[in-house]
Amino acid sequence: MSNSKQQKRVTLAITGATGVQYGLRLLECLLAQNCAVDLLISKAAHLVIEVETEEKLPANAEKLTEQLMKRYSQLPGQVKAYGREDWFAPAASGSGAASSMVVCPCSGGTLSALATGASNNLIERAGDVALKEGRQLILVTREMPLHQVHLEHMLKLAQMGAVIMPASPGFYHQPKRIEDLIDFVVARVMDHLGLDQNLVAKWGED
Template identity: 65%
Template sequence: MTDPVPTGKTVNLAFTGASGAQYGLRLLQCLVASECRVHVMISRAAQVVIATETDLKLPGSPPAMEQCLSDFANAKPGQVRVFGREDWFAPPASGSGEKAPLVVCPCSTGTLSALATGASNNLIERAGDVALKERRPLILVTREAPLSEVHLENMLRLTRMGAVVMPASPGFYHDPKTIDDLVDFIVARILDHLDLPQRLMPRWGESRMGKKGQSGD
């Protein structure tokens, strides 16, 4: 008997061609561990970046990619779904589909531009357009430096539309020891914005509140 598909929160997760594939892959692991159903969309450029920055080699077809990512994240059968770049019948492609937040992690400046101007040339862009028009949570984990005036204007435009622009700029106040600690800093912030529990790092002030005599009692 196979394990049932988790009935928890659904999260749409898109990978685009910016550097920082580790952020999205770690987020996938955490979403699966939180019993979420994850609808994954991956651009062609993202496949190249994932192969360049990690040891994960994704196959070309969505079903094979789905199995690969499910194994990577230790997902239950059916918990991770991968949709093709032009699968217009995928749930994220329509406002009448399941209401779910969208996280683009990492988010390239090309995708940023497409979302800011309402382009819908592929499923990721259409999913972002749907999130904006339906007023659903949209988190854009941008990774670029330096930023041009065009990038900044697009970020401002999307912020005014209701998106959360969350640059992959980890802090250091949690005393990171490894690169994984820096990745977890950003993933923890994403999970917070998705209202999902996380134990990747303590929230600001928690360590002080736990000390005797400094809790305000």
């Protein structure tokens, strides 16, 4: 995205499902496209990040913001992290929330909370705001196998306008590395956000 275009703002939530690599890669790609990112990371997600990656992300929102700003200083976008009960965060209100929200990955617990209207933390409230305001909500679900309640929640959320996007990478681009599989899913999210991406060529393109 060129600097002449209006900066897109996205609320990105990372919850405690396996596959946090999708969320971290999406954050990097959003910033590379000059997006302003309101970042929400659940307590469980911090634990999963430690297990699945070599990342050490502070739980304190201010320290996390500072660390990420330094890490991605070469990218044009901006990121700000918020705590799980920061009710003054923009995402907590329909008058302040971004036009798009992505939960990546989306845990079964978060899926349930969004489907039933729970707002016990900022991530759940932000998702509830997106639904009630009719704004874009993308849920990158990560669970298998799925039982009846999972499926019912997905159907209910889809009927409310959310986009259910399971982290199911394709193979027609002949992936050579795990990163290629991650990029496939992230590329689809970027496509739905209306953002440029060169991670994976669109079908029919070289």
